[in-house]
Structure formats: C-alpha cells, structure tokens
Amino acid sequence: MSTLKIAIQKSGRLNEDSLQLLKECGISIDHRNAQLKATARNFPLEVFYLRNGDIPQYLEDGVVDIAILGENTLIEKGENLPIVERLGFSKCKVSLAVPKGVDYKDISYFEGKRIATSYTNTLEKYLKEKKINATFHKIAGSVEIAPNIGLADGICDIVSSGGTLFANGLKEAEVMFWSEAVLTKSPVLSAEKQVLLDKLQFRIQAILKGRAFRYVLLNAPNNKVEDIIKVIPGMKSPTVLPLAEEGWSSVHTVIPKDKFWEILDELKALGAEGILTTEIEKMVL
Numbered sequence: 001m002s003t004l005k006i007a008i009q010k011s012g013r014l015n016e017d018s019l020q021l022l023k024e025c026g027i028s029i030d031h032r033n034a035q036l037k038a039t040a041r042n043f044p045l046e047v048f049y050l051r052n053g054d055i056p057q058y059l060e061d062g063v064v065d066i067a068i069l070g071e072n073t074l075i076e077k078g079e080n081l082p083i084v085e086r087l088g089f090s091k092c093k094v095s096l097a098v099p100k101g102v103d104y105k106d107i108s109y110f111e112g113k114r115i116a117t118s119y120t121n122t123l124e125k126y127l128k129e130k131k132i133n134a135t136f137h138k139i140a141g142s143v144e145i146a147p148n149i150g151l152a153d154g155i156c157d158i159v160s161s162g163g164t165l166f167a168n169g170l171k172e173a174e175v176m177f178w179s180e181a182v183l184t185k186s187p188v189l190s191a192e193k194q195v196l197l198d199k200l201q202f203r204i205q206a207i208l209k210g211r212a213f214r215y216v217l218l219n220a221p222n223n224k225v226e227d228i229i230k231v232i233p234g235m236k237s238p239t240v241l242p243l244a245e246e247g248w249s250s251v252h253t254v255i256p257k258d259k260f261w262e263i264l265d266e267l268k269a270l271g272a273e274g275i276l277t278t279e280i281e282k283m284v285l
C-alpha cells in the first residue's frame with residue numbers, strides 16, 4: 001500500500017499550526033525530537049520536517065508528495081506547484097518598504113535604487129511588470145536592518161503587524177500581495193497517492209469549515225421565530241423544536257464566525273433569549 005509523504009516546516013512560524021491541523025485530522029504522529037521523519041500511526045502518512053526554502057524542490061522532484069507552505073514561498077520558488085487548499089493561517093503580506101523619512105509617492109521611487117530581500121524572484125517579476133529597474137541585495141533574514149546599515153534604499157519582505165518595520169525606522173510603501181499557508185502537491189503525484197490526498201483534503205476541509213462557523217442555540221417566542229430564521233439561514237435550514245413552556249421554541253443553527261457579533265445583536269433585538277454558542281469541531285456540508 002502506498003504512503004503519502006508530507007513536508008512541513010521543521011521549526012518556525014508554520015510548524016505548530018501545520019501539526020495542529022494534522023492532529024485535528026485525527027492523525028497521530030510518533031515524533032521524537034530531532035527526528036526529521038516520522039510516521040503516522042493511523043493514516044498512511046509520513047511526515048518530513050524540512051526547511052521551507054528546500055520544500056519546493058523536493059515537491060518538484062517527487063521526493064515528497066504534498067506540503068504545507070506559505071503561498072509566498074510558492075510564488076518565490078514553486079511556480080509549477082498548485083494550491084490544493086488555502087489553510088487560513090500564517091496570513092501576512094509581502095511588501096516593499098522604505099525609510100520612514102522618505103517622501104514616498106509611488107513605485108517610481110525604486111528606479112535605480114538598491115533593494116534588500118530574500119525574495120529575489122518575486123521582486124524581479126514584480127518590478128519587471130512595473131517597468132522598474134533596480135538592483136537587489138539577497139539576504140537570508142533580518143532584512144529590515146539593510147537600509148540602516150547603508151546596504152539598501154528599501155526592502156522587500158514579509159509584513160504582518162508592521163512591528164518589525166516600525167522598530168527599524170521603516171514604513172510600508174507597496175503591498176505586493178497577501179499570503180497565507182497553503183497545501184500544495186507534487187506535479188508528479190501518482191493516482192494512488194492522489195486518492196490518499198483526497199481523503200486528507202476532505203478532513204482538512206471539514207476542519208476549515210468548522211473553524212469558519214459557530215453553532216448557536218437560542219430560545220424565542222413562537223411569534224418571533226420566523227423573523228429570527230431570516231437572519232440565521234443555517235446549513236439547510238435551522239432546527240426549530242418546541243420548548244416545554246407553551247408558546248416558546250428552541251432554534252439551533254450555524255452562523256459564520258466573521259458575522260458572529262452582528263448576528264448576535266440582531267437575534268437579541270428580535271427577542272431571542274438564552275443564546276448559547278459553541279465552536280464546531282468539524283463541519284461537512
């Protein structure tokens with residue numbers, strides 16, 4: 001029987017959330033510290049703990065079958081690698097930044113300038129599209145230091161809170177694109193392994209859906225139920241059950257997490273009482 005080989009980041013920002021996702025998929029991994037390969041006990045899966053930057057090549061060569069990577073890494077090093085699923089964590093931007101004293105107007109600032117970055121392919125493509133000529137300094141990390149030590153006039157790097165830019169006297173000039181963790185696969189994946197990937201992806205989708213919704217239970221007078229149902233359409237339609245007390249019903253449904261508080265306010269205004277909400281572990285439509 002074949003085994004699916006998944007690469008995840010050995011240590012760093014993607015490691016914990018990637019392992020958590022596999023755990024929520026019901027996959028338990030026997031992993032001892034410092035071991036770079038581990039086997040799952042209850043799913044035909046081998047986990048390889050690697051450096052992010054190395055993973056695209058392993059996928060291209062079919063050494064590993066699938067991986068969890070930042071979209072930014074695919075853009076930089078894995079042009080042929082498809083996004084199988086967006087995973088919703090490690091959200092960040094890849095941006096151009098300049099010293100905060102610069103009177104930045106538009107991208108033409110970078111014409112003839114020196115830019116420090118770890119993302120040279122991404123930057124080259126971006127500036128080519130914008131018809132800007134600049135020189136690059138490739139550095140592996142702590143890119144934000146470059147303008148301060150006179151190495152560059154600007155940088156291209158990951159921005160999340162903006163704290164690192166601020167602490168180093170820089171400001172964001174252009175957002176090149178947004179990135180998040182994604183599941184990707186090898187271009188040479190066998191049909192047999194694709195079946196395993198489909199099985200894993202089904203589990204991941206159930207988790208991601210569950211994360212995006214909340215389960216809600218509430219009590220309402222019968223004459224308000226119709227209005228309440230209008231604001232909480234649910235998966236198919238809400239469950240409405242009679243309460244022991246005459247004239248009252250219990251309504252059960254799911255609501256999107258990003259509209260949670262607005263919907264709760266509406267429900268209260270419509271006369272809902274005893275509102276309980278809870279997280280959803282998995283959700284299959």
Ligand SMILES: Nc1ncnc2c1ncn2[C@@H]1O[C@H](COP(=O)(O)OP(=O)(O)OP(=O)(O)O)[C@@H](O)[C@H]1O
Pocket residue numbers: 009010011012013014050051052053054069070071072073090091092158159160161179180181
């Ligand atoms: N500040 C941040 N906020 C949110 N996501 C981030 C942030 N910095 C990086 N990321 C995302 O997490 C990924 C991993 O970043 P991390 O800094 O842990 O690894 P790396 O230095 O790029 O790679 P390596 O595994 O080779 O050390 C990045 O590719 C990006 O997608």
Ligand SMILES: O=P(O)(O)OC[C@H]1O[C@H](OP(=O)(O)OP(=O)(O)O)[C@H](O)[C@@H]1O
Pocket residue numbers: 013141142143144157158159160161162163164165
């Ligand atoms: O906008 P912020 O929230 O400050 O995050 C951005 C910083 O986070 C990342 O670095 P990381 O901490 O991963 O260090 P690294 O350079 O060693 O990878 C990135 O390279 C930025 O420096």
Ligand SMILES: [Mg+2]
Pocket residue numbers: none
């Ligand atoms: Mg980093």
